[in-house]
Amino acid sequence: xxxxxxxxxxxxxxxxxxxxxxxxxxxxxxxxxxxxxxxxxxxxxxxxxxxxxxxxxxxxxxxxxxxxxxxxxxxxxxxxxxxxxxxxxxxxxxxxxxxxxxxxxxxxxxxxxxxxxxxxxxxxxxxxxxxxxxxxxxxxxxxxxxxxxxxxxxxxxxxxxxxxxxxxxxxxxxxxxxxxxxxxxxxxxxxxxxxxxxxxxxxxxxxxxxxxxxxxxxxxxxxxxxxxxxxxxxxxxxxxxxxxxxxxxxxxxxxxxxxxxxxxxxxxxxxxxxxxxxxxxxxxxxxxxxxxxxxxxxxxxxxxxxxxxxxxxxxxxxxxxxxxxxxxxxxxxxxxxxxxxxxxxxxxxxxxxxxxxxxxxxxxxxxxxxxxxxxxxxxxxxxxxxxxxxxxxxxxxxxxxxxxxxxxxxxxxxxxxxxxxxxxxxxxxxxxxxxxxxxxxxx
Numbered sequence: 001x002x003x004x005x006x007x008x009x010x011x012x013x014x015x016x017x018x019x020x021x022x023x024x025x026x027x028x029x030x031x032x033x034x035x036x037x038x039x040x041x042x043x044x045x046x047x048x049x050x051x052x053x054x055x056x057x058x059x060x061x062x063x064x065x066x067x068x069x070x071x072x073x074x075x076x077x078x079x080x081x082x083x084x085x086x087x088x089x090x091x092x093x094x095x096x097x098x099x100x101x102x103x104x105x106x107x108x109x110x111x112x113x114x115x116x117x118x119x120x121x122x123x124x125x126x127x128x129x130x131x132x133x134x135x136x137x138x139x140x141x142x143x144x145x146x147x148x149x150x151x152x153x154x155x156x157x158x159x160x161x162x163x164x165x166x167x168x169x170x171x172x173x174x175x176x177x178x179x180x181x182x183x184x185x186x187x188x189x190x191x192x193x194x195x196x197x198x199x200x201x202x203x204x205x206x207x208x209x210x211x212x213x214x215x216x217x218x219x220x221x222x223x224x225x226x227x228x229x230x231x232x233x234x235x236x237x238x239x240x241x242x243x244x245x246x247x248x249x250x251x252x253x254x255x256x257x258x259x260x261x262x263x264x265x266x267x268x269x270x271x272x273x274x275x276x277x278x279x280x281x282x283x284x285x286x287x288x289x290x291x292x293x294x295x296x297x298x299x300x301x302x303x304x305x306x307x308x309x310x311x312x313x314x315x316x317x318x319x320x321x322x323x324x325x326x327x328x329x330x331x332x333x334x335x336x337x338x339x340x341x342x343x344x345x346x347x348x349x350x351x352x353x354x355x356x357x358x359x360x361x362x363x364x365x366x367x368x369x370x371x372x373x374x375x376x377x378x379x380x381x382x383x384x385x386x387x388x389x390x391x392x393x394x395x396x397x398x399x400x401x402x403x404x405x406x407x408x409x410x411x412x413x414x415x416x417x418x419x420x421x422x423x424x425x426x427x428x429x430x431x432x433x434x435x436x437x438x439x440x441x442x443x
Contacts, residue, residue: 058178060084063113064442066129066176071115074127074134075172079115080202085194085439086111087179088186088235089270089401090392091244091259091352092359093336095367097229099291100250100304101333104340105231106259107239109436112177112190116198119170126154129176139168144222153192156219157199163218166205173198180429182276184393188224189232192216197237197439210252212439213237227284228394239438246340250304257343259435264349267406267432271381271416273373274426275397283396287325287367294318294326308334328366335359353388353403360390369395373425377416384408384415401433 058066064082071079086107093103119125122139128150135151142159146152154173161168173195179187196215200207207215213233220226220233230249238245244259261268295303297318303326306314311330315323335355342351360378364370370378374391381389381402389402404412413430420428 058176060111060113060178060442063176063178064115067113067115067174070127070129070174070176071117071172075125075174077117077172079172079174080117081198082113082115082442083194083198083201083439084111084113084442085190085197085236086239086436087190088232088239089268089399089433090231090235091401092339092355092390093231093332094359094363094392094395095287095291095369096304096329096333096336097231097247097249098227098288099295099329099333100302101329102304102336102340103231103247103249104244104257104336105235105247106244106433106435107235107438108179108185109434110178110185111236111436112175112179112187112194113442114173114175114194114198116195116202117172118202119172121170122168123170124155124158125170125172126151127174129174139170142223144225146223148223150191152224153188153216153219154195156223157192157195157215159223160215160218161199161203161205164215167203168199169203171199171202180272182397183272184391184395184398185270186232186236186393188220188226189216189228189236192219192224193233193236193439195219197441201441209237209438210234227288235438237439239436241437242435244343244435246336250302255340257340259343259349261349261403262406262434265406266349266387267404267409268434269381269386269402269404269409269412270392270431270433271377271400271402271413272429273371273377273397273399273420274428275371275373283369284394287369290322290325291329294322297322298326303329304333306330324366324368328362331362332359350387350403353386356388356390356401356403357382363391363395367395371395371397372423373397373420374400376419376423376425377428378402380416380419381412384412386412 087110088105089108091104097103125136127134137155139158142155148155158168179185179190181187193216196212216233220228234247238254240256242260243256246255246257291303308330315326339352339355370391377400378389385408386402386404389400392399392401416428
């Protein structure tokens with residue numbers, strides 16, 4: 001659900017998160033009762049059967065029921081309202097956002113539902129129905145290195161608001177999500193953005209959508225320690241049904257482009273490799289640092305400033321590693337612009353296929369962020385008739401997206417499942433994605 005994923009056994013079952021407790025400091029609720037400072041308790045939770053088969057993903061209505069029930073049963077209170085924020089899927093443009101380039105995400109119809117109540121003190125109490133975990137912490141104790149585990153994505157929003165000088169009341173929050181964790185679909189952005197949208201509504205912050213997204217991003221970057229760019233949260237907050245978002249990550253300008261695969265007889269198939277990825281690691285940091293060094297060596301502020309024309313000649317003087325990293329960023333940002341031109345012109349969306357394939361090859365060979373499980377799925381999807389396929393998300397696991405004929409969904413799914421089995425990889429799980437709306441109040 002959040003960017004801090006529950007670990008799994010070799011059979012695919014979720015394992016219990018470690019119990020974490022911080023020595024209490026003297027604090028009291030508004031009623032004068034003593035409260036223990038940050039405390040995390042977790043019980044096992046799983047979205048899979050004991051055999052590893054995928055279970056039906058809960059609908060938003062079910063998520064709402066779960067979050068509401070937990071609010072009353074676990075927090076022993078009544079929420080002021082309920083909110084939803086989606087995960088996101090990136091069509092093309094990977095690792096371009098922190099290089100000032102272009103990205104082309106869409107908001108999913110899957111996401112996180114939160115029931116929330118405003119408090120009269122500075123306490124933050126949060127509970128995840130997916131993890132069976134409850135956390136409480138004072139706002140003044142939230143910050144980098146606070147040791148809040150998954151709850152950093154929630155409490156960190158309050159910290160980000162405090163940094164902006166906003167009035168920040170405490171909140172009670174329960175959350176339930178149907179975005180698979182570690183799949184590269186920004187389950188963490190769904191969590192931070194549903195929190196930001198709800199907190200802003202309850203506290204009366206009059207903020208534009210881009211600032212709501214920025215609160216979520218700051219929570220992830222500075223409190224959770226996940227070095228994401230601007231794309232994930234913008235897509236979660238600003239998504240529109242039936243549209244992809246072309247985002248200029250330097251100016252934060254968003255252009256909504258019509259994207260409705262179903263109207264063209266197509267389906268955007270999302271195939272979860274069940275190889276969880278993680279952004280809080282050294283490999284991601286190395287890519288960012290390599291991009292920074294490449295830009296400095298080329299004499300530009302960001303790699304976005306390097307023209308795609310004559311690229312090989314421009315990159316010739318760089319060391320091999322920096323040359324390949326830079327080439328991926330520049331060409332994938334250009335692929336976003338090509339894709340946006342196709343969607344704007346009303347061309348057959350099947351023409352996006354070669355761009356997806358080229359992006360995957362670039363991520364595999366130049367940026368080196370794919371893994372054997374996703375490479376197997378990508379090859380199998382194309383061999384089974386997909387117009388194009390690529391890994392989506394930060395890399396090192398996660399999901400592959402494939403643009404297929406609607407009538408071919410079952411055939412392509414069977415082909416990638418068979419290929420994964422023959423390669424000894426986990427059984428993938430597939431679903432059809434449709435562009436949805438961004439973060440919003442449900443009631």
